[in-house]
Structure formats: C-alpha cells, structure tokens
Amino acid sequence: MTPVLEVDRLSIAAGGRRVVDGLSFRIAPGEALALVGESGSGKSATARAVIGLLPPGLAPDGGTIRFGGAPLEAGSATLRKLRGPGIGMVFQEPMTSLNPAHRIGAQMEEGLALHTRLNRAERREACIAMLERVGITDASRRLEAYPHEFSGGMRQRIMLASVMLLKPRLLIADEPTTALDSLTQAEVMDLMSGLAREQGTALLLITHDLGLVARYADRALVMQHGRAVEEGPAAPLLDNPREAYTRALVDALPRRGPAREVPPAPPLIEARNLSVTYPKRGALFRRAEMFQAVDGVSLSIHPGEVVALVGGSGSGKTTLGRAMLRLVPVSGGQLLFQGADVTARTGPALLDFRLACQIVFQDPYSSLDPRMRVRDIVAEPLRLPGGMALDERHRRAEALLEEVGLGGLGARFPHALSGGQRQRVAIARALVRDPALVVADEAVSALDATVRKQVLGLLREQQRRRGFACLFVTHDLGVVEEIADRIVVMQHGRIVEEGPRDVVLDAPRHDYTRALLAAALRRPGAAA
Amino acid sequence: MRLRASFLALAASLGFGLAAPAAAQDTLRIRLNADIRSTDPGVNRDANTDGLVWHVLEGLVALRGDATVAPMLAERVDISDDGLTYTFPLRPGVRFHNGQPLTSADVAFAMERYRKRETNWRCRGDLDGSVTRITAVETPDPQTVVMRLERPSALFLTTLARTDCGQTGIFHRDSLNADGSWRAPVGTGPFRLGEWRRGQFIELERFAEYAALPGEPDGLAGNKTPHVDRVRFTVIPDDAAARAALLAGNIDILPDARTRDLRDLRARPGMTVHSSPSFDLQIILMQTTDPLLSDVRMRRAIALALDVPELVRALTEGGSRPSRAPIPVGSGFHTPAMSEVPARDLAAARRLAQEAGYRGQPIRIVTTRRYEAFYEIAVLAQDMLREAGINLELEVLEWATQLQRYTRGEYQMMAFGFSARLDPSLSFEMFTGPKATQPRKAWDNPQVQAMLEDSMRETDRARRIALFESMFRQLLEDVPVVALYSSTNNAVTPAHVQGFRSWAVDAPRAWGVRLARR
C-alpha cells in the first residue's frame, strides 16, 4: 500500500548552509515514526518542510515530498487544501501556538468551517465532543474562553483537539511536550497516540527525547547535522544501537548512580513550617486576595547532601527553592542557616547568608546578563565584599571556567555560547565563592539529552569535590536518579513524600509520587 | 485665464459656504486680519473693531480724510466765544436701524453711558480732565444737544470724532441689555449689524432708510450711501493667505496689502492698488534715563548714523515719505518746516559717540516679529549703526512682552509704532510727558511739556502750528526718539470693485462701493 508520506532526498538550505541534507523516509498509514535528534539536527525543519511552513530564511533545496503518492510543492493550492484534513500539526510552544485574540471555540471551529460542510451547530457539537475527549471538563463553557485562561498542558490538549477534529491522515507533532512537566507530558502524549490510533492517523513525532520514542513510536529515525544516522523499529534501535551517535543518545538517558552515605551532621539549612503567599494580581484599589504557594513546609538539608525537590508545575517546589535563599518574601515560619535564624536578616548579615548560598537557574538564556562577558559574570560574586583586585578576580574566574570545561571562552558574551556552555557558566558563577549550599532550579531541564548528561556530570563531580550541599529542584524523576541522595516530593505547596532516593523510587508510598514515577521517561528496562 | 476659471470654481465652492448662496453676488467681502473685539464703541476695541463699528454707528461729528472734523449727526456745531459751550442742532430725518427717529434724548443717553466709570470707555479720561471736562450735557429740545466744558480745548471735537473713541457713536437704548450691559449696536450708520461668527466673519446688511448727506464721501464724513446689500468681513489672520484669497477671488477688498506684495499685485490684470498715507507713526524710542543714552551726544550720534531716507525707502519701497516729525505728513498741520530730515553724517556720529564715552559696548534694541515693520526697522538700524561703529543688539520679544517693556520704559532702544493720532497735539503727547508718573513716555522735558499743554488749549490754528514747529525743532535737539515715517495704507481691489478709496486710517469703508460682477 502507498505510504501516507514519502520524503525523498529532501534538502533544506539556510543561506548557504544545508540544515537538512538528502534526507529520505516514509510513513505507512497509521504508523508512528519518530524523528530523533538534538537541537540543530534539522528535524524541525524537516517537519515544517513537509507541511510547507518553513520559517523565513529556510528554503527547500531539492528532493521531493509525496503525500499519498501525490507530490507536494510548497505554496501550491493543493498543499493548502491538504493542510488540516490531510496533514495536521501540533507545535512545541503551547503558550504561543494558540491565537490570544480569539476564543478557543472559534479557533477550533475555523478548521471545520474551512474543510467540512457542517453547519454552526454541528461544528459546535464536534468541538465540544473533541474537547471532552481530550479531557477538558465543562467543554461547552470553555469554548467561550480565551487561550490565556488555560495552563500550558490544557492549551496543548486544546491544540491537539483542534488538529484532530479534522481527522488528518498524518499528524506532525513537533516537540509537542518539551515545554511541559513530565506528568502533563505523559498525559498529553497518551492522548495523542490514543487519538491517532482511533482515527488511523499516521504520526510524525519530532523529539530529542529517546524516552518518548521508546514509549510512543513504532519506528525511529535518528538525525544528526541534517543527515539520517540510523533508522529502524524503536525498541531494538534503543536496546542495541548500531551507530555511535545513537549509543551516545541512549547512554544519555538517566541512570541511577550508587547510593552513598552522607555523614550525619547538624542540618546546614533548615526550613521550619515555612510559608510563602503571593497576592493574585489585583487592581489599583481592590485588596488582592492571597495565594498559598508554599504551605507550612519543613525541610532540612545537611552539609554535602544532595536533596531532590520534585513536583509538577504549580506544586510550589520552585517557590520553596527561592524561599530557602530568601529570594522571595517569606510570609510564615522560620529559616535557619547553620543553626542561626536568617528569616528576618537584612543588610550585611543577609549578605553573608546570600554569599554562602547560591543558585543555578533553569533558563541559561535569561539567567546570564547578555551584556557582560562570561569572565565578568563568573567574577562578579568575588566583587563582594570589597576584597579582591580585578585581575585577581579574573584569574580565579578563568581558573574556574577552565575547571568547568570552558577554558579560553572567558572573553565571550553569553549569546556566543551554546545552551550547555551557558549552564556551565551559571554553575561556575554559583561555585566561584565555594558556597555551602547550591540550589539548582530545573538546572538541566532546558538542555538536550547528551548535554544534560554532561552538565549533570559536571554538577555531580563538583559537588563531590567541593562537598557543598545541593537542593536539586526538578519535575523529572529521571534526572533525580542520577545524583539525588534524598528525594522530597511536593504537591499543592505541601510535602507529600520524603525519603532516601532508592526507597522513594522503588517503593513510593504516595499516589502522586507513583504518578510522577510512571510519567518519568527512564531508560527502558531500568527499574520500574 | 486659468485664474479666471479657478476663480469661478472658487466663487461657486465658496457659494456653498455662504449662509445665503443667492446673496453671494451682492456681498462685498473684505479681509479682516483679526476678529473684532466687540461691537461696543470705544470700550473693548482695536483698530478692526473701530473699522467695523463706524459702518454701524455715527457720532455728532466725524473725521474728514485730512483728520479735520465735520458735522455728522449734528447739522452744524456752534461754539460759544469763551469756547466753553458747544451746541449741536441734530440733523432732521435721521432714523435708527430699528426705525426710531434720532432725538437729543438718545444723545444724552449715549453720552451718559460713555461718561460712566464702569463703562470703561477708552476716552472717558480725555473728557474728564486730561483734554477737558464735560460738565453737562443738556437737551433744551428734542433736536438740540448742548455740551458744557470746564475749560476750552482744541481737542474736544476731535476727541468726540476719534475712531478709537468709537466716534462717540450715538446708539439707541435697544443696544443695551436690561442690566445696562452692551448687547449689539442699534445705530444710524449706513449698515446694520448682521451675523457675527466669531473667528470667521462679521456680516453687515445695508440700512435701506439710511439718511445720507449730499456730496462725496470724505473720510468718515460726507455722503455714506451704501450700494451693496451685504458686507462680509472675513477673518484671515495670515497675510500670505489673505493675498492668496484675493487672487483666488475669495475676497473683494484686501485693505492692508503688505508693501512687499505690491509690485506683484500691481502687475496682475484687473488689480488696483489704492495707496494713502496713514496717521500712524513708525519710530525708534531711546531711554533717556539709560546711563549711556542719557548723554544727548550719544543719542544724536545714533540719529546721525541712521540714513532715514534710505531706511524708509527700503521698508516701504518708496511708498512712504521719510519724516522726522511726529505729525503725519498727511495731516493739515504738517508744515514744510517739519519736512526737514537731517542728513546722515557718519563722521559726526563717530565723533559724538567718542565724546559721549562710547567704547563699542552693545546697545540693545527691543523689537518684535508681530509687526514686521518694527523688526525690519531694528535690523536695518543695526546695519546702519554698525557703519558708525555703534554696536546694536537685537532683542526680539513677543509682542505682549515688548508692550510691557514699553509701558514700564524698560528698554535702551525700541523699534516701535504709534497708532493713528488725529490731532497734532496728540502726535507729540503720545511720547511726551513726565517719566515719573508715566514711565512709557520717552520725552521728559518740562518746557516742552508746557508748550504741549498750550497747544491743547490753543484754538487758533496759526499759533498752534508755531508751537508745533518749535517743539519739532526741540525734538531734533533732544532726540529722545527718532521719528521715521507714517506707514502707507495699500488696499488692493480686483476690477469688479468700483468706488473704493483707501484713506488715512487703514480700516476700509464699505459705503460708496459698488460690485460690477456679472
């Protein structure tokens, strides 16, 4: 039978450079193919080329794309008619892929109105049905809502719904869940493959995450630098990869390290039923009502211990992390550092605490001042208090950069570095004063698998060497396996489970923990 | 040809704009450079206001073209030998716009209002002391008005006739609201007030029962028969726009064309330029209390360094006659003796400046751009004085600011202009007086002051002239001011406007004008 999609020696050029180079693959009806690769592998470009939506600056450069046997030229009327009923597409960024100006009902209907003969009422019916199918309660009312009234996960469901409404024969999903936390990710992916199976829709899944492949794809095509590296049925390809690059990817999947004993000691930092409340955005005059982000949490971290703070988005984990550094105002409870109460510290006293506790942020793009050179960024903490001369600071900075594998890059600006390198800079900045505690806030979530592996490695190695305590905030239990000594699970601003890593991972007591565990994308065959 | 065509198109398009398109043909449209202040004669007024009011209101007496006084509503004026009693027999058959006949009671009523303090009549002061004082206004019979004065005055009738006094126009009671405030003029003039749309236009309608005098129009006196049904004064503040409007046919009379436009306008087919010397005075004031300028030699030096004829020629393109006398050349009192214009003498100027201890320090001359002439005078003076090594610095102020400096006498030198003064005494009085009480006065010289007051009392023409001539000679000695010239009014009309004449006062007169537009 004719494949739904047949890509033959496709090439895409950006300026002079080829981002996709002679790529060929085909997808049978109802089949799920995963295009796997890290950023810059050209997988997204391929996807967009198929539906003829290459972003400005990219242009097809030879090769053919056939849909159901018929050739597709970009910009042709036939292609436009196929978009929707023939080929549907789900985008990565749920925050920007729905039009903020229109009610979701209108946006969902639009496709139906264009491609079907259904009348208003019928269209509305269909939308409601589909929304309910993707698990959005009270659908008929929600049709009237605007995108910004939904969470990221919800938007991605709506997105999926509006695409699947048209029963496309091919669904292209471009990193559909990268922006979501693991729990939501699993839910959305399950929905997607479920719907695809029901409607006999073929799936072209673009992802950097082998975990997804293992679970949701029949076949996988590994890409690097715009070329196909290896192609084959998903499971075998992951179990015994032939190509080195594939192997690297597989190895990059989190692996549990040996458990280690942390020498008993009085807690380095201790939160006693700590609470943080935010005012919900209120108008000029109205008294704004409060929102409990962290609700009376008690948590203590011992010197040299790595504690993983795990939870879905909105669980309050990030706020707690910030609160333990006094970066957000604490509204209740106590914070003790080395036995001393720092809850209300200000001025120089607070400064000592600040200098002893550092943080590494999630997004390496926004956490480094784009107008400072890497060297200065790393040296900046040494400025305080008074102390060191400039060249001395720079020497120290350079040394540390060397240590984190950025030797000689000190003179660069952040935007001249890759994401991984930036995160290394962020880590160096945090370590340059040999802090007693480092809070790593989703420090690796934004990184590609292999890079994440390396950065985690760096973090672990530095931790072992310098022996600072570390609070590792993440939504991904998989990551935790690598480095955590102890795991703390948070939900709705409360701690629901807490214990040594292996205990929590192997014998979770709380349902939420189990859910997280189930959603976690872990090396196939690793402890379930 | 093109112009003609476009003119028709425009007449049409303007026709749309008119309240009554049918009347467009018989409407005489005159440019007004700014809206009038009010219709209240001599109270809240400016030149434009006066110029509008005199179409509607008439006084007992009126000015002739040469600024002498002629009877208007009065049949004649009988003056007692002691010069203290003036008797005005009223002209019979004169009616107000509301149809009421004119009676002495109306005159008395009007005079009473003018003399009340709260009326704020501009000339109250003059007839309540400074010129003379009216002690009584009597109405022996409906056709006779008698006014009694405290002391004889040569200026009394002129004052009554002065345009800025609203010609002491006689109005009917109906002109006032119940509370005695001014509503709208109900007068005896050749036109009655029509619609006044602020900032846009004022319309006058012909007064059919107007009782015209026989003979020719003469100034504001003589035969003032209206020939057009309607007069519309269109407010066009901008000179360039006004000129454009004339060429485009949107107005029929441009009463105040700028000298610099004349050459071009004369050249255009059908356009007629009507020129006549005005009674105003362009002048340079010097502050005699200024440490430097208090030295008469310095002031003489400056006067000598100025090439007045050249300057006037440059400013008016030969339109006006240079004159160092404050009495306008158009006046009957401007004698040959006053025509003397001392020649320029740079050497003498330098020497005098030297003696006065002038060492090239800058002298600031205040001027404004509001009235181009003032500015140009300053610029040219600066230019000429430079050649005598005298360093003039322009201080260009916004008009209201300059006026304040003027009234407070806060200046070294000032390029200035005086509005029309119709009596020769006033032509001196406007800048002569004690600085102590009137800081605006430039010339503070007791003996001249005495002469001035004589000239105001003196009724004999010959003796007055003698006084004026000696004051003029003294003026050339003291040079507190350098009188330059009286500007020339240049009105421009297209071919279809007939019977229009410009005159000493720059505001136009709509009576006697015909429209031959077909």
Added chain:
Amino acid sequence: MLAYVLKRLLVALPTLVLVAASVFFLMRLIPGDPATVILGDAATPEAVADLRLAYGLDRPVLVQFALWIERALAGDLGRSITSGEAVGPLILQRFQVTAAIVFASVGIAVLLAVPLGMLAAWKQNSWGDVAAVASATFLLSIPSFWLGLIFLLVFGLWLGWVPVVGYVTFAEDFWGALHYIALPVATLALIETGVLIRMARASTVEVLRLDYIAHARAKGVPEWRVLARHAFPNAFAPTLTLIGLIMGSLLGGIAVIETVFTLPGLGRLLVEAIFARDYPVIQGVMLFIAVIYVVVNLIVDLLYPVFDPRVTAG
C-alpha cells in the same frame, strides 16, 4: 466597567489639578498682561488700572486661582478677556473644527496605513515592502506645516481646486466643509500615514513570527484570512496605543496646521490667547487639553482588550 472608568478619572484628577495650577502660575510669570495688550500703545496707567479692576486681575494671584478653580469645578470657565465670550462654549466651538480635521485625517491615515503596513510585513523585504517603508520614512521626515504651505500653493493657488481660507461646519454645509478641510486633512493624513505604516509593519512582523500564525496556516487557512483574522488583531493592538498617543497630541491642538490654513481651531485659539495673555481662555483650553489627553488614554485602554483579551480593563 463603569466603576473602572470612574476610578481612572479619579486617578487622573491630580494630573488635571497639576496642569491647571502650573498653567495658571506660569501664565502669571510671563511678562505682559491682558490690559496692556488691549490698550496697546495708548495705555495710560489709569486705563490699565481700570481694565485690571474690571477683569479682577487686581486681586492677589492665589485668590484669583481659588476663584477660578471654584468656578471651573462648577463648570464655568469664565469669559474671554479679549472677546468677552464664555470660554466653555468658545472651546467647544473651536474644538469641533480641530476634531473634524483630526478624526478625518487619523481615520484616513489608519485606513491607509494599517493594511499597507501589514502587507509590507507580509511580503517582508520584497520591493513593495522596501518601497512602503522608504516612502513612509520619507513622509514622516517632512515638516507638516511646510507640506501644508506647498499644498496651499499648489492646490489653492495654482490649480485653484480648493478655497485657501475660511471654514464652515459640517452641520451648516457638508460639501462646503469638505472643501475647506480637504487640504489640512490631506496634510495631516499623509504624515500620520508615514508614522502608522511603520508601526503597523513592525508589529505585524513581530506577530507573523509566532506559532499561532503557522498553526492557522497548518489548518489550511487561506493567507488573506491569516492576515485579516489571525495577524490583524494582534498586530493592531500596539498600533492602537500609538493611535491613541497621536490622537491625544493632535486633538490638543494642531496650532501650526491651523495657522497655515487659517482654521478657527483649538490650537490657534490657544496660540492667540497666549499672545493676547487671555488668561481665562488659556487656562480653559489647557484644562480641556489635559482632559482630552486623559479621556483618549482611557478610551484606548478600554478598546485594548477587544484586540488583546489577555489585557483586561478593570
């Protein structure tokens, strides 16, 4: 909603008071006073004193201010010193002229600029785009009054298509009015078009980069509809703010244009009042302008959510 509007006006109150006060005292700092201006070269001290008395200018400044505020709050802005007209009606009457021109020109500008700008952005870097941007940049580099003068010369004098002076309100005579405001409107419209094209283009470029546009296309939405329905509202929101700013400043008086075309508008009223030191008029107009400024901003904020639901007014 109503509550919100009231709230906003309440918040604006200090601004208005500040404006009123600063104008009032600034004017009295400026040398020259109405009396001298009215009396001109023949101003005798007595006459000046009389006039000042008549206009209550002899009172202490603070007293004058108190009185003025008191009356203003009662809705009475006093009477013009030069013309004796009531200031309130005078302002409204002059404002009609300005408003007619501003609304017409901005309206035209928007209708021209927004589609052009969006098309330019759609065909980014095409020749059409370059041409549009170039001409827009050129337009906003021309002084409005200069353009006005040249229009006056060409269309008024040489071609004689339109009258060069005067004004009638639309109420009186629609076509006549059109004749008179044609040139000023054209002048302003052209220049504002320049500004708006650039704005519309810029914001459209921003929007077209976003996923939801791709999403719409991926649904097979035709291009015109992508622009009209998906790009427009999002691209228009920022433009709307700019339009608000423009409106605010223009309604506050287009003195220069009004001078060039000798239109009895608000701007000229202010300028003339300033020259004549007509305190009541200046104060009235300034207060009015401030109010306009506040109201326009308010309207923009109320309209904004229509185009960008994420922002809620209230």
Added chain:
Amino acid sequence: MRLRPNLLIGGTLLGFVFVVAATALVWTPYDPVRTNLRRRLVPPSQDYWLGTDEFGRDVASRLMEGAVTSLTVAASTVCVALVLGMAIGLAGGFLRGWTDRILGAVNDTLLAFPGILLALGLLAVLGPSRWGIVLALGLAYAPSVARVVRGTVLSIREREFVEASRALGNSELYTLLRHVLPHTAAPVTVLATSLFGWVILSESALSFLGLGVPPPAATWGNMLASARPFMQDAPILSIAPGVMIATCLLGVNLLGDALRDLLDPRDGA
C-alpha cells in the same frame, strides 16, 4: 535585509548636514546676519548660490548657520530630555509603588502640556535665547523617554539574571546600575535618534509660530517662517530650509531604523 542601505543613506544624509554645520563654524560665504538693502531677494547666482532673503542676507550662509543652530539646539535638547527622562523612568520602574505613581502623575502633566506654552513661558522667564527652547522642548520630551525607560526596566527587572544578581548578594542600586541600566541603552539610543528628529521639527514649528530661537540667529525654522510671504516670488527661500529639514530628518530616521535593527536584542540571543 534593508539594514545596510539604511545605515548608508541615513549616514550620508546626516553626515552631509553635519559637514555643512562644521564648515559653517569656520567659514560661510557671507556673514549670515549681515543685511544688504541693495541686494534683497536676489535670485540664485554664482555669487549667491541660493540667492538672498528679504534683508539681502545670503541664504546659503544662513542655511549653513541654521544647520549649526538647529543641530546644537536639537542635540542639547535631546540631552536634557534623556537626563530627565532616564531619571524619572529608572526611579519609577525600579522603585515602583508610590514613587512610580507620583512620577507618573508628573509625567502625565508634562505630556498633557503643549510644548508651545512651556516654550513661551520659559522664553519669557529666561529671556529670548535658544536655551529657553532647549529647556522647554527638553521638558516636553522627557516623558516619552521616561516611558520607554520605565517600560524596559519593568521588563528587565523580571529577567532571571536580575534575580541572579540579588542571589549573589548585590545591592539593589548595584543591580540597577550594573544589570538593568545597560539594557535601557538600546531602546534609549533608538529613541534618542527619533527625538533628535522631533526636536528639529518642533523647533521649526515653534519658530514658525514666532516662538522659536529668536532672530536674527538663523534656524531652518525661522527661515521657513520668514520665507513664507515670498512663497510665490522667491520659492527658493521656503524650499531650501524645508529641504534641509527633510534631509536631516530623513537621515535621522533612517539611521534610527538602522540602529533599531543593529541593537535588536533578538539578534543578541
């Protein structure tokens, strides 16, 4: 992309104006304020390239002189506006709260205040000088600077590296100056260029209304104003300064666009 032509053309145009001004500092064909009654309104010739004005002053020389005045006025005004605006904007954006509201009110007051009245007032108080204009327009334009700065500060202060700076124990002031201030540079530079253009426009508009830099000093604005009566007889008088203004503005605007493209943060990331 259109970046290079912008830079090129804009640079050339503005460069030309600056060269003209620079030359005027050392040499002009004639004394720009020297009048000559025998040579009024002379049409362009080889001894008077652009003819003479109504006082017989050489138009070319005045144009050059005007370049100096207009540019200096514009430059100094922009400086005033920037200093004021930056101060207000930074304070408002960073301190927030009541400071922000009060500054906001002041800002609105200034925005609601026509430059012409300010100009008149300050001119009257400072006496007729170009500094009155500079101060007036500076005040008039400060709010727009403040707006931009405040906006940027508000968005920047939410970025993680600002929080990072706090986490490092840096003081608020240091954070403001070291991490926030630099980011206002780009938008402010862009704004400054357009300001430059606006100021030149406003100055000429004010001069046109008779409130500008007082004559006889030549600015393009008051040249245009005084040329107005001669539009028909000596159009060159109105065209020349008009063209100069347009040239200057076009240069400024193009340059502004070029800068905008250059300093676009997106290119940074």
